[in-house]
Amino acid sequence: MRNIFIILLLFALQVEAQDKRVTDWVDPFIGTDSFDNNSLPGNVYPGATYPFGMIQLSPDTQKDILVVCGGYYWKDKEIYGFSHSHISGTGIADLYDILVMPTCGKSAELLDKLKTPDKQIKSSFSHKNEYAEPGYYSVLLNDSKVKVELTTSEHVGLHRYVYPSKSKKFVVVDLNHGITKDRKWFPFKLLDGYSRVLNDSTIIGYRFATGWARLRKVYFALRTNQPISHCSFITWGNVLSTKNTVAETWNDRPLRALLEFNSDKKDTVEIKISLSTVSSENALNNIITETGRKDFDKVKEDTQLAWEKELSKIEIKGDLEQKKLFYTALYRTFLQPNNIADVNGEYTRGDFTIGKLKPGEPYFTQFSLWDTFRAAHPLYTILQSQRTAQIINSMLDFYDVKGILPVWHLWGVDNYCMIGNHAIPVIVDAYKKGIRGFDYSRAYEAIKGSANSSHVFTSYPMFLDQYGYYPHDGNIHESVSVTLESSFDDWCVAQMAKSLEKYDDFSYFYNRSKCYRNLFDIKSGFFRPKLKNGSFFAPFDPYSYYGDGQRKFYTEANAFQYQFSPVHEIDTLVEMMGGKRKAMLLLDNVFNDQKKDTIIEENASGFIGQYAHGNEPCHHYAYIYNYLGNHRKTEEQLQKIVKSMYRPTPQGLCGNDDCGQMSAWLVFTMMGFYPLNPASGVYEIGTPFLPYAKIKNDNGSYFEIIAHNLSDKNIHIKKIALNGEICKDYKLTHSDIIKGGKIEFFMGK
């Protein structure tokens, strides 16, 4: 009888485990704090959003952001309101469109406060009254005692405010909320702001701003579920009369609206807000078409189902901590790119003209390509094959109007932040993997054109023809990194050229892809900056992040973090370094060198020796050992990195998540493989951190990853079987995964 009871109990637990949604494992607070004093915060936001959706509705706990770019920092004690657009995990901040904040109090006092530009209606809050899951966020505002709940559909942010009963119900809308106004570089500045009361439950308007994105057009529409009894606009120190249904601002003047709700019967106010890059009419249409009569709860339910569907594309087994880490990481990779096309298919193109897609088709933005080409996009080729094509089509649309592929595409505008043009590997990788849904010849034209085009910050390919490298004295910032990463992009162009039998192009770009070799200094074993006259710049300090003080040599990095950069020619690199043994010693040294303090420098963070896991350039380093035949060292470093750099807590990320790249690294790594060369379709085997994972391919097939005998002690791969056949090269290909099957890791001590 007792046995039966235990069996039943086990069965019940299993049922419960099966019924539990994968979204329940996601903790949006992971990474909202700093890992430690020596690390940058994850810069992720905990708010509500839809997979790859337009709206990121999240609390802003900062007034003037310098470092914390997600708008929210775990250590902050106050909330300034809830804005509708955020970027996940970047090192530079922007967006935060249309801040909304509920409050109570007296109308006159609030208006008086709102007349003073510096004064904000903020509230303290406590983490114990805060809750977040995919598509949902809630908090209790201590000052007003308003309970705030947020959810979103793809294009619409929904607020539900529960006011203390019998209190006055106010909502403040701030059009000039920017957070980054005091930043020295690319400060937020409102160029033009407009708001208009359409009727007693609808307000429309727009704001155009310059910031990290040089010019963003953000239209909005706001609808309430009960009549607004009063709407006062407050601008430039004056409160406009309620007769006055329009208000404008520009040149960074403040513009806020105070909405009052008088209904005595209800303590709850629900607000829907949508954005548009095209018109406030479109924003209103987004609300009506997408959410119609759906209330908060229904939208929340639909959105959470959408998240469940996306995140269920990988099924895993593991302990609670592993599940939290894994699904939160997967969640973070699916936060962007973001579809900013309106429901009717209209969107603002790269040249600020209006494009028109079929209703429902997406136009994607938020491409942090210097980060995400490494692992996030390869992950999308597996889990988001349709979206990968749509992402590429968005990139090609940008190329059509601008003649260059996007580099850092933000709200549809390129800020050309970071070096190279890593839309090229994304496109070539997708092409090589046979992703359908984009025009290959148009895509080839775009990668070739872009490889020959300059973008303002750092890339002027004419230097490659002239010098064979980017000369440090050629008015080029980060000349070593630019040379290295452009070489990789050129290799990608060459691959596609060859495949399309464009042999002249192949020859040109293949030759150019070797340019990185010209900066290798055999003596030091590092890539070093060179001058136009062919000599290396001296003095040289491989630990330094700051170049000659005026211009940096490396991108957010020192010489160690770019020492193994050319993933397209590791064999040649190894040769230049004097062979495998010597190369491996150099690589060991990166992880072991403690000669100089490793403190946050530029965006480098999360150090193991000179290896910086909190930034991207050396994300592939641990896998190089496997490539060089020393799988054991790969395992060793991965164990170290995963265990020391990720935690299922707000202090869980050792650096900026960078639009999912840090997370994508973890998703791959926990499953046991990683795209060392992200345009090769080949994955190096690392070591599995999960006993079981099942990838549900878009074509309906499954790929299972089974780690036999995995335990705390059994962390070494003894043998690998791919579909039952022994896998000796410790590699996996994209087609292995996509055609379905299984890989088995046989683990031991």
Place this chain on the structure above:
Amino acid sequence: MRNIFIILLLFALQVEAQDKRVTDWVDPFIGTDSFDNNSLPGNVYPGATYPFGMIQLSPDTQKDILVVCGGYYWKDKEIYGFSHSHISGTGIADLYDILVMPTCGKSAELLDKLKTPDKQIKSSFSHKNEYAEPGYYSVLLNDSKVKVELTTSEHVGLHRYVYPSKSKKFVVVDLNHGITKDRKWFPFKLLDGYSRVLNDSTIIGYRFATGWARLRKVYFALRTNQPISHCSFITWGNVLSTKNTVAETWNDRPLRALLEFNSDKKDTVEIKISLSTVSSENALNNIITETGRKDFDKVKEDTQLAWEKELSKIEIKGDLEQKKLFYTALYRTFLQPNNIADVNGEYTRGDFTIGKLKPGEPYFTQFSLWDTFRAAHPLYTILQSQRTAQIINSMLDFYDVKGILPVWHLWGVDNYCMIGNHAIPVIVDAYKKGIRGFDYSRAYEAIKGSANSSHVFTSYPMFLDQYGYYPHDGNIHESVSVTLESSFDDWCVAQMAKSLEKYDDFSYFYNRSKCYRNLFDIKSGFFRPKLKNGSFFAPFDPYSYYGDGQRKFYTEANAFQYQFSPVHEIDTLVEMMGGKRKAMLLLDNVFNDQKKDTIIEENASGFIGQYAHGNEPCHHYAYIYNYLGNHRKTEEQLQKIVKSMYRPTPQGLCGNDDCGQMSAWLVFTMMGFYPLNPASGVYEIGTPFLPYAKIKNDNGSYFEIIAHNLSDKNIHIKKIALNGEICKDYKLTHSDIIKGGKIEFFMGK
């Protein structure tokens, strides 16, 4: 025989005189200098343009404009290039889009120079090598010896550059030319600039900038009549390779292109450039559709015919000086408003969405309404009845998207510069005059809505309901002027309300139109600023332009220049002043008071006592005498003003022409009448300065103005006959003019 010869000669001379085009009398250089040291420059530009056209292609002789807003100043010695958009005669500067400059020299030296942002390819020039007429401008650049000729069609600027033979032929295109970058208020800043070589004779691109207009989208297309052999983009200190066919800039970084033409056979390069608010595709279409295969000479011919047609709407007799003054003034009133709709009918609306008219229909901008509602728009109701309706439709389109009529509409964007909302009198005047082509009920909704709407700088109508005036301590700048001019606008709304039988509205606005009375200080005879508590602000200095030092009381004026502001209730004003005799003494005093120096203050300039003809608020003062029954004094002051304030020379304007208002005043005044109340349809008789004028009405009728016996000595009207009947009230109505007929002035000593 000899008699016959003389008769033939006289006949030939007459034929010649008749053959002479009226455009020949226009001298675009009039007013390009300052009248004297005590006056502001006219701020007009001498370049080529089309009546009410999109393009104003004119030389820019200033690098950093503070005062000279037309881009050109007669005293300047150097030309920086030729840009495609200018405003005529304003006190604040903006536009100057797409600077083009031909030059010779060596490619390497030029590139070297262009790499340095501060260095510009400029040239000295001499007025003796300069020539201008409507639709045409030419100059010889002394440094390069390039002869430059400019003409325009409605949407396209044409350049013809004749290079010294055998010299290298270069053209520099500067995307970041702004002139007003060093200005403290609303400096020009390039937000986004883009250029792309489409083929060997076509370049497209855009620039988005903030300046006086908070955000302007300016697309362009450039076509050459011979192949560009090299196009180098120079940006951020680098010269991009010619392989690189795109270039971008933002955050005010420079972007210039150096075009080289190699054709050895030709020394002449012709370039066509068009702008668009919508897309570079539209700009290119403007060129192709509008100028097709037309060369420079053909476009020039067509444009000059268009000018001839417009200016011939008034035929005059008079001496050379009078003809130059009159036709140049008429020319200046027809420079704007400007049609910025593309040839295909597309344009950017007030909310930056795209509007679409029938191809060829105009969308007008450049509304300097605080100036032009006084006389320029009334002049358009006579000479441009169709365009008046189109102008109003453009205003209503703005209202549709913004909920407020335009105040100062620049490149389609409102900067809300200046007080009141003087689109209201323009619309009401047109309505009362029966101008057809706009929807009266939609127009009424717009004027009523606007009269109840605030705009940021100075107008918050809720103060009128609360206090009956704009209180100086109500965070209101120029509170006296705002009260006075809003009262007039409200009177206009009331007039239309009455006519449409909206009696509640009539009553409300009619009452509000009396608000100005609340600021009249019987003791001083001036309108004075009042505080919220009902007391006048003290101390009070009627000569001061600067209010309390923090906030001004009057708009670009002192108390004298607003003393007779309420043109809608002169009778009441006179009553408040203590009767006609006392009022007339006060008016005399304005013209006679020399107690304080009259130097340039704010935009006031062109002084006669405290009367400032170089600015707008007292433009109607001389005509008040006639209204009060003392026609002789009107004549006296007008003789003084016309003779002392206008000259047919570069020093010909005593203040900013202000988009044609100074000129429209002269056109009316020289013909002998003026709209004292510009929304009344009634003109006060002044005194004729021309022996004969014939207005060719749009309906085909003529209105003749005949001054019998006019001579230097016979400058007083002895008798007036309107269509043969004696006119005793010395007034003329709009319908008198429009139905055709003649007015005869019988002049004597």
